[in-house]
Amino acid sequence: MASRKNYYVGVDLGGTSLRAMVVDEKYRLLASEKVRTPVGQKPRVTIAKMAEVIKAALGSAAIRSGNVAAVSVGAPGTINARHGVVEQAPNLGWTNVPLASELRQRLGVPVRVDNDVNVGMMGEYALGAGRGAKDLVGIFVGTGIGGALIINGKLFEGACGGAGEIGHTVILVNGPLCHCGHRGCAEALASRTAMERDVRAAIQSGQKSLVPKIMRKKGHTRMTSSVIQSALNKHDRVMEEVFKRAQYYLGILVANAVNLLDPERVVIGGGIAARLRDEFVAAIRETAYEYFIHAGRARAVKILPGKLDDDAGPLGAVVLARRGAGVEQGTLKK
């Protein structure tokens, strides 16, 4: 019994924070640790930090690594899941980092790595807003816009593992420039970064907004979800207009995906959805319904905010690690 491997560590390697959750095979949370992601460091420093956080979480849970079935990591960027390599992660400044093997050496347990959006979507599918559906589209709105598809209960990764780049759907040919170098991508129209750009432009052009004051008060240099929420609560006109426009574009993005894929459900995840829930999603849903081509049928498509918030990543990573045993949908026990 002493060496039964029935514990899992789910890790979310985010651009700002690094989280590890220890759960048992029924997703009961045993311990959780969170630190700031090292900034401007070499990969080995960040990986050492990850190992440390994972060990600390296991320590809090009083679980020995011999009882750990797997450590499963969600990482940003282009991931080669088969080999556990982070191929490209611009946010971290990483190129071809063999994260799985590096962590495995340090921890002595099997490690798997997948894309953070895929991982988060898998969490929502198995334990959150996706429960009860088998075909899902996930759209994660944050500094960028990420996407993930679940088809017939399985993560759909495409022929080369590159599926899900819904943020780079061009919905406005010749629209604003995107980080990817193209114009008119959804990400350039409706991400938090795009909203911030539009708010700043409105202020620049002479419109009054409380956003800069709110940012100073909160000590933020970026227009975070919490800043957006405060500005909306104060009925800031610039924020309201920018937010409404982003919702409209996201509604069209959802409709494009539904018209192509006819899923049962669409989950809108990410920081803004976590904070504002239906205050964010309701208007997206309304526009999407308007743009559905099979009007009668498609109203049956549920469009929901994510439920797991920050836990979607670590928990989804565990769900993926356990995929060999089949991904059952369940309830999260805390």
Add this chain to the structure above:
Amino acid sequence: MASRKNYYVGVDLGGTSLRAMVVDEKYRLLASEKVRTPVGQKPRVTIAKMAEVIKAALGSAAIRSGNVAAVSVGAPGTINARHGVVEQAPNLGWTNVPLASELRQRLGVPVRVDNDVNVGMMGEYALGAGRGAKDLVGIFVGTGIGGALIINGKLFEGACGGAGEIGHTVILVNGPLCHCGHRGCAEALASRTAMERDVRAAIQSGQKSLVPKIMRKKGHTRMTSSVIQSALNKHDRVMEEVFKRAQYYLGILVANAVNLLDPERVVIGGGIAARLRDEFVAAIRETAYEYFIHAGRARAVKILPGKLDDDAGPLGAVVLARRGAGVEQGTLKK
């Protein structure tokens, strides 16, 4: 042996013509019939005509209906494939027509019905431009723009059978009005109908074009693929510009689908592609490659014109009818 059911009839119920092909289980073509689709008639008249054409084709092939395993029909519009019902077919003026059961009564053989685009894509997958690939996106450009997805060798129809409506992907928010009532759909930007609208507008605004003369000469009231081809051959400037713009939009449409689904291959079918092949597809491919988000990987995605042309429909219908036996990819024997 006399009653071995090893023959199939594939039928394409198009807005202009009605075709039936008799093939054996190895897709060897035994007979083919084609008539004009009755216009402005009640469904029963058209169905009677279909039965007549099917019987004529079987007669030419000297096959008795007792040896027919199935008749399989591709029909335009929204189809309930499970029940063989044409739910909505605006081109035909049909609503909730139980086509499969009506034909079955007249012919005494099993009948299945599916959407014409799905059926055409299945033909290309099994016998045409899709051979060798398992994950495909099909885009059929004609008077409208239809789409079909094949995932892991199977037609992907979505949760409610409505998947594939790629023509109604909005790629230019607030763009030109589409037949569907929305603005900026790919169909409103790059279908043959959209091209014709743009050519007419250019002429209206004073630009010179040979298109009206070519149409008169050919006796066409619409800008058909053959008119487009003639105008391009004569280096008609208006046609060239309109064509190029449509190709650009189609390239973006392809990129959107590839970024989301990461297929192995994209097949561009329909009348223009059948007539112009790479003269149509090359520029679409170039723009698509430019807009791929995983630049390195995605160049591996082949973007090809359809190969089967008018036969894609009837043959694909047979492929779908035989799906129970697994959809093997093969070679068409004529």
